[in-house]
Amino acid sequence: MDSSTTASARSPRLANVPVWLLALVPLALIAAALAAFVVLGAPGLDERRGPPIEELAVEQTVLRPGVIELTVRNAGPDPVEVAQVFVNDAYVDFENDTDPVGRLGTQKLTLNYPWNEGQPYLITMLTSTGATIEHEIELAVETPEAGAGFFALMAALGTYVGVVPVLLGMLFLPLLRQVREHWLRMFLAFTIGLLAFLALDGSLEGLELVEGGSGALGGPTLVFVGAAGGYLALVAVESYLKARREKASVAGASELQLALLVAVGIGLHNLGEGLAIGSAYAVGSLALGTFLVVGFALHNTTEGLAIVAPISRRSPSLPTLAGLGLIAGAPAILGAFLGASAYNPEVAGLLLGVGVGAIVQVVQQLVPSIRDRAGRALYPASVGGILAGVAVLYATGLLIPN
Amino acid sequence: MPAVAGGLAATHGVVSHRHPWDASAAAAAERTDRGAAGTHPASGGHGGGINGPSFRKGRSVDHRANGFNPTDILRDFDWGKTRRLASGRVLREWEIVAFDKEIEVAPGVKFPAWTFGGRVPGPTLRCREGEALRVRFVNASGHPHTMHFHGFHRPAMDGIPEEGAGVIAPGKHTTYEFDADPFGLHLYHCHVGPLAEHIARGLYGAFIVDPKKGRPEADEMVMVMNGFNTNFDAEGNQVYAVNTVAFHHVNEPIEVSRSELVRIYLVNTLEFDPINSFHIHGHFFDYYPTGTSLGPTELTDTVIQGQGQRGVCELRFRFPGQVMFHAHKSEFAELGWMGFFGVR
Numbered sequence: 001m002d003s004s005t006t007a008s009a010r011s012p013r014l015a016n017v018p019v020w021l022l023a024l025v026p027l028a029l030i031a032a033a034l035a036a037f038v039v040l041g042a043p044g045l046d047e048r049r050g051p052p053i054e055e056l057a058v059e060q061t062v063l064r065p066g067v068i069e070l071t072v073r074n075a076g077p078d079p080v081e082v083a084q085v086f087v088n089d090a091y092v093d094f095e096n097d098t099d100p101v102g103r104l105g106t107q108k109l110t111l112n113y114p115w116n117e118g119q120p121y122l123i124t125m126l127t128s129t130g131a132t133i134e135h136e137i138e139l140a141v142e143t144p145e146a147g148a149g150f151f152a153l154m155a156a157l158g159t160y161v162g163v164v165p166v167l168l169g170m171l172f173l174p175l176l177r178q179v180r181e182h183w184l185r186m187f188l189a190f191t192i193g194l195l196a197f198l199a200l201d202g203s204l205e206g207l208e209l210v211e212g213g214s215g216a217l218g219g220p221t222l223v224f225v226g227a228a229g230g231y232l233a234l235v236a237v238e239s240y241l242k243a244r245r246e247k248a249s250v251a252g253a254s255e256l257q258l259a260l261l262v263a264v265g266i267g268l269h270n271l272g273e274g275l276a277i278g279s280a281y282a283v284g285s286l287a288l289g290t291f292l293v294v295g296f297a298l299h300n301t302t303e304g305l306a307i308v309a310p311i312s313r314r315s316p317s318l319p320t321l322a323g324l325g326l327i328a329g330a331p332a333i334l335g336a337f338l339g340a341s342a343y344n345p346e347v348a349g350l351l352l353g354v355g356v357g358a359i360v361q362v363v364q365q366l367v368p369s370i371r372d373r374a375g376r377a378l379y380p381a382s383v384g385g386i387l388a389g390v391a392v393l394y395a396t397g398l399l400i401p402n
Numbered sequence: 403m404p405a406v407a408g409g410l411a412a413t414h415g416v417v418s419h420r421h422p423w424d425a426s427a428a429a430a431a432e433r434t435d436r437g438a439a440g441t442h443p444a445s446g447g448h449g450g451g452i453n454g455p456s457f458r459k460g461r462s463v464d465h466r467a468n469g470f471n472p473t474d475i476l477r478d479f480d481w482g483k484t485r486r487l488a489s490g491r492v493l494r495e496w497e498i499v500a501f502d503k504e505i506e507v508a509p510g511v512k513f514p515a516w517t518f519g520g521r522v523p524g525p526t527l528r529c530r531e532g533e534a535l536r537v538r539f540v541n542a543s544g545h546p547h548t549m550h551f552h553g554f555h556r557p558a559m560d561g562i563p564e565e566g567a568g569v570i571a572p573g574k575h576t577t578y579e580f581d582a583d584p585f586g587l588h589l590y591h592c593h594v595g596p597l598a599e600h601i602a603r604g605l606y607g608a609f610i611v612d613p614k615k616g617r618p619e620a621d622e623m624v625m626v627m628n629g630f631n632t633n634f635d636a637e638g639n640q641v642y643a644v645n646t647v648a649f650h651h652v653n654e655p656i657e658v659s660r661s662e663l664v665r666i667y668l669v670n671t672l673e674f675d676p677i678n679s680f681h682i683h684g685h686f687f688d689y690y691p692t693g694t695s696l697g698p699t700e701l702t703d704t705v706i707q708g709q710g711q712r713g714v715c716e717l718r719f720r721f722p723g724q725v726m727f728h729a730h731k732s733e734f735a736e737l738g739w740m741g742f743f744g745v746r
Contacts (some may be wrong), residue, residue: 083510084457086640091508091649093456113451125641130632133423201715364741 049376052078054127054360057216058135059106059344062143068111070123070135073100081128087113087121100128104216115140143282147340152280154336159297162270162332163278167325169304176312182381184312186330188370189382190305191262192363198269198303199359201397205225205276206352213345222346226353227360230268234261234361258310258365259324265358266303266328272352274335279348299396302389303328310369417462426546427683452680455649455736461509463647468505470521472645473654476623484533492533494582498524498549500592501542507630507641508648508740511577515525515604516543522646523626523671524607531585531614540575547600550593551609552710555580562593569594579584585613587667587693587712601632602639604646608712610667613696620663620716620726623656627670627678627739629730638674641738648738651727655744660722666715667693672705679706680715681730682743688719704730719745 011390013023055076056168061085062069068087081100085092094111101107116123120139144150176187206223213219241257316324339348371383443483465471482496498518505522507513518524529535539549546569550561557579558566567576592605606623628646629639641648658664668689670678681704688698689705693714705713719725 081510083461084508086455086737087451089733090451091455091457091738092451093459095458112456124640126508126511126632128512130507130513130630130634130640131510132633132635132640 003262015201029053041210049110054078054129054131054133056078056080056082056101056125056133057213059213061135061137063115063137063140064142065221066112066114068113068115068121068123068137070109070111072101072109072125073106073216074103077103079088079103082107082109082125083128084126085109085111086124086126087111087115117141130244144340150181150340151337154281155333157277157281158274158330158333158336161300161336163273163326164353165296165298165300166266166307166329167322169301169306170308170321170325172305173308173321176309179312182372184309185370185372186381186385187305187312188366189385190389190392191309192366193386193391194302194306194368194393195262195265195359195363195389196386196395197390198266198358201393202269202272202352202359203358204327206272206349206356209345210349211345213349215346217302219346220349223348223353223356226350226355227357230265230357230359231361232356232357233354234264234358236364237261238361244334254316255311255314256320258362258369259307259316260327261358261365262310262362263307263324263328265355265362266306267331268301268351268355268358270300270329270355271331271335272348272355274332274337275339275348276335277332278336278339278341279345280339281336294399296400298399299393300394302392310366320352330376418478429637438496455738455740457509457618457649462510462653463506465542465647468521468647469503471642472647472650473656475521475526475645478526479528479529479622479624487534492530493536494529494533495536495538496524496525496527497538497564499540499542502544505604505646507643507646509630509746510518510640511632513630513632513641514599516545516547517604518549518590518607522604522606523624523628523669524605526610526624526667527590528609528610528612529582530612531582531618533582535578535580535582537578538575539570539578539679541570541572542560542571545600546594547592547605548594549578549590549628551578551590552588553579553580553609554583559591560593563595580625582611584694585611587611587669587714589669589671589710589712591671598636598673600669602629604628606671608667608669608743610693617665617696619665620665621658622665622667624667625669625680626682627668627672629672629675629734631674636674639672639737642672642734643738649740651741651743655742658719658743660719660745662718664717664719666717667712668705668707668715669712670709672709675734676732677706677708677731678739679704679730681725681728682715682717684721685717685719685725687715690714690716722746 030348053076055074056072057075058070059073060071070081079100079102082096087093090115092111094109096107096109099107111123117140121140121142123135123137125133176184176387179187183196203223206226210219210222218225229258232341238261245254245257290329304325307328367377370385371377372379372382480496482494484492484494485691487493500516501520501668503515503517503520504512505515505517515522527537537549537551541547548561548563548568548570559578560566561578563569570576588609588611590607590609592600592601606626606628608626610624625644627644629643630641633638643650654726668680672678686701686703689700689702690698691713692694693712698716705715722745723743726733726740727741727743
């Protein structure tokens with residue numbers, strides 16, 4: 001065929017055809033082929049052998065006086081009809097909003113049951129085929145209502161564990177200003193250690209959270225997808241800012257930009273942390289109290305240090321510093337609120353993953369700033385700094401009651 | 403509500419229930435929705451659940467699709483066909499066909515049952531002491547089965563594998579012959595392995611041998627206490643009942659007349675759980691274990707039976723109204739094994 005031998009970018013035969021049509025034609029043909037396959041009932045292929053596969057995952061449990069409300073997601077391939085429900089071996093009346101629940105669909109089941117605070121409950125959903133799907137409530141606690149008091153409590157919680165510690169950590173800025181160059185590099189190495197620990201911690205926590213989800217939306221994959229997305233998004237933002245800076249030839253803005261990136265990465269991490277705290281509070285498994293706040297404060301104070309380390313040779317204004325602190329700390333408030341009100345483990349896992357990706361990108365950005373005069377990134381002092389950062393976060397993490 | 407139950411509701415006309423525990427004046431006032439579980443009003447006001455266990459409101463079992471209604475099973479005695487032998491003895495004959503059938507054991511919950519005669523429990527076979535009995539068994543099920551009777555008989559007629567006709571393969575048949583002896587309340591069931599599965603799938607029924615001189619005239623009924631392990635995990639059951647359909651007599655109380663003698667043939671065929679029990683509220687009954695004696699052993703309101711145990715309960719209801727009965731094992735009761743007598 002002569003068209004195949006044509007070396008030019010566009011085949012002369014198709015030169016007059018609009019490009020959008022070249023995109024549309026294959027898409028239309030693909031859609032038509034798939035539609036025909038569906039309409040003809042998958043010719044040549046048998047239905048699956050064996051009984052229907054029924055899977056439901058409980059994504060949210062809400063307890064109100066005399067009522068247990070479950071939001072379930074169909075994580076299996078076949079529609080599921082919840083025919084009856086029993087709680088601790090007694091059938092209960094219930095209502096649901098859709099029936100049956102299709103693949104990936106959700107359904108809210110409202111059970112009439114006189115539950116008692118502090119007791120465990122085993123809820124068994126009996127499907128139309130007689131299969132049983134169980135859900136355990138470890139300790140029944142009334143779900144907080146999303147009123148003004150609840151908002152205030154979540155705001156206070158997010159402020160205590162996110163905003164205040166980060167701002168306190170930034171108080172190390174005057175110290176950093178005074179230290180010599182090689183000491184500063186060590187502080188930056190310390191920051192890298194902190195962030196590396198946060199990345200690991202966020203990954204593990206994200207994977208643990210998605211365990212509690214239905215898996216229908218992707219499960220553990222979401223954490224990695226989030227990490228890749230977070231990383232690439234920050235790379236894009238960074239390259240955009242760099243290009244703009246070069247155009248405007250603003251000198252010395254890169255340190256501030258680095259601090260901003262660190263704040264964003266930490267902010268995303270704190271959003272995930274807030275989600276975990278909020279959801280734990282909602283199900284009553286969070287020991288609110290002095291230890292939680294003290295533990296998180298010490299833990300997150302080091303995050304403040306990480307933000308100011310890159311800008312210690314500059315003199316940022318107080319509003320700039322406050323802004324950086326809020327970017328890093330305030331997402332904990334939003335996270336706490338979301339976690340306690342509309343919690344989905346897989347969404348939480350995705351957000352923690354985004355935080356991990358962002359942090360990895362920030363670490364990559366920080367590495368040049370710890371290079372010594374010989375250009376090495378890893379030398380005894382920097383390695384010591386990194387390990388110290390890891391050790392401090394590990395140790396302060398132990399103070400947080402689980 | 404399917405027409406079967408609706409018809410019963412119309413003819414019997416008993417008071418309605420929202421819940422098993424709801425036999426209050428308020429519930430009694432709602433006579434219009436009797437028998438129609440599908441039209442029960444939502445329980446308003448209270449926190450929910452304190453009025454006792456309940457299936458999801460607005461749903462009921464399709465007895466027509468099942469091919470049987472537990473209310474009918476109560477008083478359905480299969481006397482078979484008789485003829486007199488040359489010796490003067492009565493020969494009583496039945497034909498029982500086993501086949502597989504999906505039945506609804508709780509509203510919306512289907513169970514792939516194996517049945518004798520298309521129902522669970524199988525037909526209540528009834529005869530008189532001393533008669534010659536002949537049971538032609540046809541296996542139209544997709545699985546091998548037998549009929550194993552409790553009662554005096556030779557090993558060849560025992561209905562177990564490798565004795566007599568042994569296992570009856572799908573499409574095959576055999577005839578079991580034995581005498582009606584001793585009088586009492588017995589049972590029959592399949593005896594093919596795995597035994598627990600063949601029984602749990604529904605292959606059992608009551609077998610009554612009346613004493614020669616009969617028992618006093620009474621309103622008689624059969625209650626086979628059973629259950630369904632719907633998820634087949636062989637660890638207990640998800641649904642418990644008398645005569646298969648859970649909470650059935652909550653929606654359709656058993657009609658009885660005050661002061662009339664009521665005789666309940668109570669059989670426990672429950673698989674997977676070690677014991678079952680039976681309790682009547684506000685009344686006591688004479689208990690005749692296995693029904694093999696004409697004198698009661700006890701006046702009680704609660705009896706316990708292991709699997710295969712059975713006994714005759716006799717009582718006269720003193721007070722009109724709703725009289726609850728249930729397993730005095732709360733778990734079974736709350737998983738479906740409870741009901742009401744409607745005493746007039």
